[in-house]
Amino acid sequence: MKIHLLIIAVLAIVLVQSCKDKTTISEEKQLAKTEADQLHGLWKLESMEQKDSLGNWHEWRNGMQGYLLYDGNKSMALHLLKKDYEKTDLRFPNFTDTIPEAALKHLTGSYVYIGDYKILTHKSIVEHTRLSHSNPGEWGKTVQRRFSFSGDTLIIKPVEEKNASLRLKWLKKQ
Numbered sequence: 001m002k003i004h005l006l007i008i009a010v011l012a013i014v015l016v017q018s019c020k021d022k023t024t025i026s027e028e029k030q031l032a033k034t035e036a037d038q039l040h041g042l043w044k045l046e047s048m049e050q051k052d053s054l055g056n057w058h059e060w061r062n063g064m065q066g067y068l069l070y071d072g073n074k075s076m077a078l079h080l081l082k083k084d085y086e087k088t089d090l091r092f093p094n095f096t097d098t099i100p101e102a103a104l105k106h107l108t109g110s111y112v113y114i115g116d117y118k119i120l121t122h123k124s125i126v127e128h129t130r131l132s133h134s135n136p137g138e139w140g141k142t143v144q145r146r147f148s149f150s151g152d153t154l155i156i157k158p159v160e161e162k163n164a165s166l167r168l169k170w171l172k173k174q
Contacts, residue, residue: 035119039126039147040072043154043170045080051165060166066111068156068170076117076128082109110134124148125159 048064049057063083070076090106092099113133119126129142144159154170 035121035124036072038149039070039119039154041070042173043068043070044173046153046169046171048080049167049169051167057167067173068154070117070126074116074118075114077114078112078128080111085109113138120144126156 045064045066045068048060048066050060051057061082064080065083065085066078066080068076068078085106088106090100090103092103111134113128113130115128115130115132117126117128124147125144126147127142127144130138130140133139133141146157146159148155152172154172156168156170158164158166
C-alpha cells in the first residue's frame with residue numbers, strides 16, 4: 001500500500017512539473033507572439049530625439065516626420081523626412097538627371113529603406129536587413145533597433161554606436 005502511494009506521489013510530482021515546463025514554454029511563445037503582434041502595423045513618427053552629453057533629450061534636426069511599417073510577415077519599410085518636407089514650391093520630374101541644385105538638396109531630407117525584419121526574442125531587438133535604400137551605400141546592410149512599448153507608443157533606439165543617442169517614438173495608425 002505504501003509503495004502504491006509513493007508511486008502515485010512521484011507520478012503526481014512528475015505530472016505537475018511537466019505541466020509547469022509546458023506552461024513556461026507556452027508563456028515564452030506567447031511573449032514572442034505578443035512582441036510580433038505589437039510591432040505589426042503602420043506607425044507614424046511622433047518624435048525623434050537625441051540625447052546630449054548631460055542625458056537630456058532634444059528634438060533632432062528641428063523635427064522629423066515619417067512612417068514605419070511592419071507587415072507581420074517579416075517585411076518592413078521606413079520613411080523618415082524633415083518636418084514640413086512636403087511644404088515646398090519645388091517641382092521636378094522623377095528619373096531625370098537634370099534637376100536644379102535646390103531640388104537635389106531638398107531630396108537629401110528624405111530617408112527611405114525597405115527590408116526584411118526579425119525579432120531577437122528576449123533581447124527586445126528588431127533586426128532590419130535592408131533590401132533597398134535611398135543611399136546606395138546602405139543596401140544590404142543589417143541594423144539592430146532596440147524597441148519597447150509605453151502604452152500605445154513604440155519606442156525605437158538604434159543599437160549601433162554612431163546612432164545610439166537617437167530615440168524615435170511612434171504612434172500606431174488606426
